[in-house]
Amino acid sequence: MIIGVPKETYPGERRVALVPAVLPTLTKAGFEVHIQSGAGIDAGYLDVLYAEKGGKIVADRAAIFAAADIVAQVLCYGPNDVNGQLDVPLYRQNQILVGFLRPFGSLEVLQQIAQAGVTSFSVELMPRTTRAQSMDALSSMATVAGYKAVLVTADIHPRIFPMLTTAAGTVTPARAFVIGCGVAGLQAIATARRLGAVVSAYDLRPAAKEQVQSLGGRFVELPIEAKDAQDARGYATAQDEDFYRRQRELLGKVVQESDVVIATAVIPGKKAPILVTEDMVKGMAPGSVVLDLAAERGGNCDITEAGKTVVKHGVTIIGPINLASTVPYHASMMYARNITAFLTHLIKEQKLNLNLADEIVRETLLTSGGEIAQARVREFLKLPALTKQAG
Ligand code: NAD
Numbered sequence: 001m002i003i004g005v006p007k008e009t010y011p012g013e014r015r016v017a018l019v020p021a022v023l024p025t026l027t028k029a030g031f032e033v034h035i036q037s038g039a040g041i042d043a044g045y046l047d048v049l050y051a052e053k054g055g056k057i058v059a060d061r062a063a064i065f066a067a068a069d070i071v072a073q074v075l076c077y078g079p080n081d082v083n084g085q086l087d088v089p090l091y092r093q094n095q096i097l098v099g100f101l102r103p104f105g106s107l108e109v110l111q112q113i114a115q116a117g118v119t120s121f122s123v124e125l126m127p128r129t130t131r132a133q134s135m136d137a138l139s140s141m142a143t144v145a146g147y148k149a150v151l152v153t154a155d156i157h158p159r160i161f162p163m164l165t166t167a168a169g170t171v172t173p174a175r176a177f178v179i180g181c182g183v184a185g186l187q188a189i190a191t192a193r194r195l196g197a198v199v200s201a202y203d204l205r206p207a208a209k210e211q212v213q214s215l216g217g218r219f220v221e222l223p224i225e226a227k228d229a230q231d232a233r234g235y236a237t238a239q240d241e242d243f244y245r246r247q248r249e250l251l252g253k254v255v256q257e258s259d260v261v262i263a264t265a266v267i268p269g270k271k272a273p274i275l276v277t278e279d280m281v282k283g284m285a286p287g288s289v290v291l292d293l294a295a296e297r298g299g300n301c302d303i304t305e306a307g308k309t310v311v312k313h314g315v316t317i318i319g320p321i322n323l324a325s326t327v328p329y330h331a332s333m334m335y336a337r338n339i340t341a342f343l344t345h346l347i348k349e350q351k352l353n354l355n356l357a358d359e360i361v362r363e364t365l366l367t368s369g370g371e372i373a374q375a376r377v378r379e380f381l382k383l384p385a386l387t388k389q390a391g
Helices: 020-028 047-052 061-067 084-090 107-115 137-156 183-194 208-214 241-256 278-282 328-346 359-364 375-380
Strands: 002-005 032-036 056-058 070-075 096-100 119-122 164-166 169-171 175-179 198-202 260-263 289-292 309-312 315-318 365-368
Touching: 002 061, 020 032, 020 047, 020 328, 032 047, 032 061, 047 056, 056 061, 061 084, 070 328, 084 107, 096 328, 107 365, 137 183, 137 260, 137 289, 137 315, 137 328, 175 183, 175 241, 183 198, 183 208, 183 260, 198 241, 241 278, 328 359, 359 365
Parallel strands: 002 032, 002 070, 032 056, 070 096, 096 119, 175 198, 175 260, 260 289, 289 315
Antiparallel strands: 119 365, 164 169, 309 315
16 A cells, blocks of 8 residues: 655645654555655655655655555645645545544535545544554644743743852742643643743643642642543533633732743633633733643633734733644654554555444544544534444
8 A cells, every 4th residue: 555645735834744764664564655755854854764764755746646545644634724625636535544634623624525535534533542642643743832832932031941040149940830731731841840940730630730740840729620620531621601710810810920821721622711811911020921822722811813922011922823843853753653553553454444343443534435424523513423334
């Protein structure tokens, strides 16, 4: 089977779906890998490195799609809402497509993908289980984003992060506050600690407390309890507006005492809750920085503008989108390992094994046989349940 890797086309995207280091594993499993010329260059992987590992370099994008049994991308049509549509005419019936597909996005886009006849797998839908851990691209990208978020704030903030005792006196450490302690938040805590900041963190899931403490952070406990804070998959559950209002009241003091706030609080398939208000920002010291990793999902701060940096009341509010793409070498390496683990799980002896009894296959299968196949996505999009599972 041929795996085709086209160059990413989302503006500014620097990642690539496969890196040369995973090619030997894929070749050993019987795959042939075709790479569009220049696909890895922005991440630091030259054509020659792929060729050395047995990859075939193909100049023409259309030829990649024409030859591939499997197309591996980072941002497929869906999250690539700028140029992704141009790939749809290149899709072939029953071709396998793997990548970020924004399953809880636009019905119209998902229908276009389904009707093109591709069997698509959305990495966002990978179960958060021990078995699927090596295939969990969401966690890989969140790790990179959480790390980079801290570096961005450190770069912009007028203070030094660590405590320094110098001949010119003592510098006190910066105070960082992380809201939402999932994968990105925990990596932000670890990174801010490594830079010497004093770190506090909060999550509505009580299970996060121990994780924060094990990283050397102080867990902020609020005298409110979320109802069923966590669902069976480990995700936070949406709370009512009353709860969020109480949260904002109680978080205000901690936010205002912080030099840096990194907000990562999101709920799958929902708009992110507003937890940092303009009033709180007004109360922060001049020069403070808020980095809103939830920007793409509506933002945790009500001043955030997705994709922009705004300065208001002397505070810089950053709403990055696609932060993982700014560390493309390692983001691509981790993504490539996830995709390789997934493909070698999915395809045995050169045959797609669409075994819907396997949770990994069932959960990630987004479109199949011309239909949107994933049950939760159909429910989210208010489509009737499929009587017979496609495939
Ligand atoms: P996420 O990106 O969905 O959310 C980020 C964080 O925001 C979460 O910790 C969530 O609890 C928090 N949050 C949401 N609303 C909030 C609010 N109002 N106030 C404060 N915090 C709020 O999270 P994620 O990184 O995808 O992780 C989700 C869960 O999955 C976690 O429990 C994580 O430990 C678990 N996980 C498990 C595995 C595995 O077992 N293989 C892998 C990755 C993640």
